[in-house]
Amino acid sequence: MILAKVTGHVEATQKSDELRGCNLLLVTAIGDDQELIKDRTYVAVDSVGAGRGDFVLVEEYFALHKERYKAMSIVAIVEKVHKDC
Amino acid sequence: MILAKVTGHVEATQKSDELRGCNLLLVTAIGDDQELIKDRTYVAVDSVGAGRGDFVLVEEYFALHKERYKAMSIVAIVEKVHKDC
Amino acid sequence: MILAKVTGHVEATQKSDELRGCNLLLVTAIGDDQELIKDRTYVAVDSVGAGRGDFVLVEEYFALHKERYKAMSIVAIVEKVHKDC
Amino acid sequence: MILAKVTGHVEATQKSDELRGCNLLLVTAIGDDQELIKDRTYVAVDSVGAGRGDFVLVEEYFALHKERYKAMSIVAIVEKVHKDC
Amino acid sequence: MILAKVTGHVEATQKSDELRGCNLLLVTAIGDDQELIKDRTYVAVDSVGAGRGDFVLVEEYFALHKERYKAMSIVAIVEKVHKDC
Numbered sequence: 001m002i003l004a005k006v007t008g009h010v011e012a013t014q015k016s017d018e019l020r021g022c023n024l025l026l027v028t029a030i031g032d033d034q035e036l037i038k039d040r041t042y043v044a045v046d047s048v049g050a051g052r053g054d055f056v057l058v059e060e061y062f063a064l065h066k067e068r069y070k071a072m073s074i075v076a077i078v079e080k081v082h083k084d085c
Numbered sequence: 086m087i088l089a090k091v092t093g094h095v096e097a098t099q100k101s102d103e104l105r106g107c108n109l110l111l112v113t114a115i116g117d118d119q120e121l122i123k124d125r126t127y128v129a130v131d132s133v134g135a136g137r138g139d140f141v142l143v144e145e146y147f148a149l150h151k152e153r154y155k156a157m158s159i160v161a162i163v164e165k166v167h168k169d170c
Numbered sequence: 171m172i173l174a175k176v177t178g179h180v181e182a183t184q185k186s187d188e189l190r191g192c193n194l195l196l197v198t199a200i201g202d203d204q205e206l207i208k209d210r211t212y213v214a215v216d217s218v219g220a221g222r223g224d225f226v227l228v229e230e231y232f233a234l235h236k237e238r239y240k241a242m243s244i245v246a247i248v249e250k251v252h253k254d255c
Numbered sequence: 256m257i258l259a260k261v262t263g264h265v266e267a268t269q270k271s272d273e274l275r276g277c278n279l280l281l282v283t284a285i286g287d288d289q290e291l292i293k294d295r296t297y298v299a300v301d302s303v304g305a306g307r308g309d310f311v312l313v314e315e316y317f318a319l320h321k322e323r324y325k326a327m328s329i330v331a332i333v334e335k336v337h338k339d340c
Numbered sequence: 341m342i343l344a345k346v347t348g349h350v351e352a353t354q355k356s357d358e359l360r361g362c363n364l365l366l367v368t369a370i371g372d373d374q375e376l377i378k379d380r381t382y383v384a385v386d387s388v389g390a391g392r393g394d395f396v397l398v399e400e401y402f403a404l405h406k407e408r409y410k411a412m413s414i415v416a417i418v419e420k421v422h423k424d425c
Contacts, residue, residue: 001298001299001326001327002297002298002299003265003296003298006168006169007168008150008166008167008169009167010088010142010161010163010165010166010167011163011164011165011166011167011318012142012161012162012164013162013164014133014134014161014162014164015133015142015160015161016132016133016160016161017160018160019142019161021161023140026163026166026167026168028117030293030295031293032283032294032296037294038116038117039116039117039122041088041117042087043086043087043088043142044086046272047271048269048270049269052167052169056268057265057274057279057298059158059327060327071086071102071144071160072086072144073271075270075271075273075274075326076265076267076269076270076271076274076279077267077268077269077270078265078266078267078311079266079267079268080265080266081263081265081266081281082263082264082265082266082281083262083263083281083309084261084263085260085308091254092253092254093251093252093253093254094251094252095173095227095246095248095250095251096248096249096250096251096252097217097227097246097247097248097249098186098247098249099218099219099246099247100217100218100227100246100247101217101243101245101246102244103245104227104245104246107226111251111252111253113202123201123202124201124202124207126173126202127171127172128171128172128173128227130173134237137254156171156229156245157229157230176424177423177424178421178423178424179398179422180343180416180418180420180421180422181398181418181419181420181421181422182350182416182417182418182419183417183419184388184389184416185388185397185415185416185417186387186388186413186415186416188415189397189416194397194416196421196422196423198372201390208371208372209371209372209377211343211372212341212342213341213342213343213397214341222424223424236422241341241399241415242341242399242400256382256383256384256411256412257382257383258350258381258383283418286378286379287378287381292425293377302356303354303355303356304354304395312352312355312359312364312383313352314411314412316366316408321347327375328356330355330356330358330359330411331350331352331354331355331359331364332352332353332354332355332357333350333351334352334353335350335351336348336350336351336353337349337350337366338347338348339346339392339393340350340364
């Protein structure tokens with residue numbers, strides 16, 4: 001999983017069945033100094049109620065859960081990152 | 086998922102069974118400034134009726150759905166991207 | 171999927187069961203100007219009868235199809251690439 | 256799998272069901288000279304009791320095990336790396 | 341799959357169940373000129389009896405085979421690479 005920041009959202013009415021009813025958020029990967037990394041912006045399905053400006057955990061790759069396909073998803077809202085070094 | 090633009094299409098008559106009947110579109114990843122990123126062009130199966138010049142969401146990796154393999158796919162046509170920052 | 175060119179092949183007698191009987195081709199990713207990209211050469215299983223110099227579609231990642239594992243594969247021979255821009 | 260070092264941990268109360276009860280560690284990929292690689296920090300679920308400063312093996316991609324989805328995980332604690340060249 | 345060279349091995353006693361009894365080898369990706377690529381060293385499970393200095397095929401991503409998860413693996417020992425160009 002990667003650390004990312006919610007930086008926007010996407011409007012799309014014509015979409016595949018798997019994405020119906022999904023909230024599509026723009027997430028930008030953050031680097032070691034918490035800065036947004038250029039050209040590392042993705043679109044992820046929100047499953048935890050994340051919103052604008054939140055730091056989140058994003059599962060970069062697809063998941064297959066209980067015979068159902070799941071797109072790239074936000075899987076947690078990050079409250080604090082503790083760095084040891 | 087990544088944001089991309091439909092930049093062409095591919096003709097291929099000799100193909101694997103999974104791709105029979107599929108519309109194979111060229112999609113190029115777009116960067117933070119909406120510009121096309123060099124050498125980030127892929128071929129994706131269209132499942133939502135996307136066409137030339139459309140902005141789309143592409144699932145970068147394979148999907149296994151209901152015991153059937155699905156190649157890299159266009160999963161939505163993007164109408165608007167809202168950026169918060 | 172990526173666009174690539176068949177640039178060689180690989181001999182390997184000692185291999186895993188999944189690869190028995192498979193034709194292992196060297197494929198090199200091609201860039202926006204159709205040039206070979208340095209250090210983006212992979213080995214893919216051929217499933218469509220591709221040969222030396224062919225332009226092909228390569229599924230970059232593994233596929234699980236009908237309970238059987240499939241390695242990185244050539245999934246189509248490309249006849250023509252149409253670019254809109 | 257990649258070699259990485261545990262460089263911190265993450266607090267997140269709002270998370271997807273798959274991550275409930277999981278220990279979320281920051282892991283940073285290490286290069287050929289054992290140095291931490293900039294901007295290659297991920298969040299991985301610990302399944303082997305890894306702690307601060309440990310060298311670990313991280314499975315970069317998701318795993319589907321016994322019909323249950325598993326996020327990026329630490330799969331081993333490395334005691335020694337033997338290099339031949 | 342990528343072409344790589346076995347460049348060492350890893351000792352790890354504390355590991356996940358999937359890795360028990362597995363031989364964990366260091367493999368370094370090789371470039372178009374057969375040179376080792378910096379910072380592209382991975383750890384792969386050996387399933388074909390590969391040893392120090394062997395050129396091998398490595399399946400970069402996970403495999404799910406017969407309901408059992410398999411980590412990044414060495415899937416063949418390469419005897420000869422034939423390049424056409």
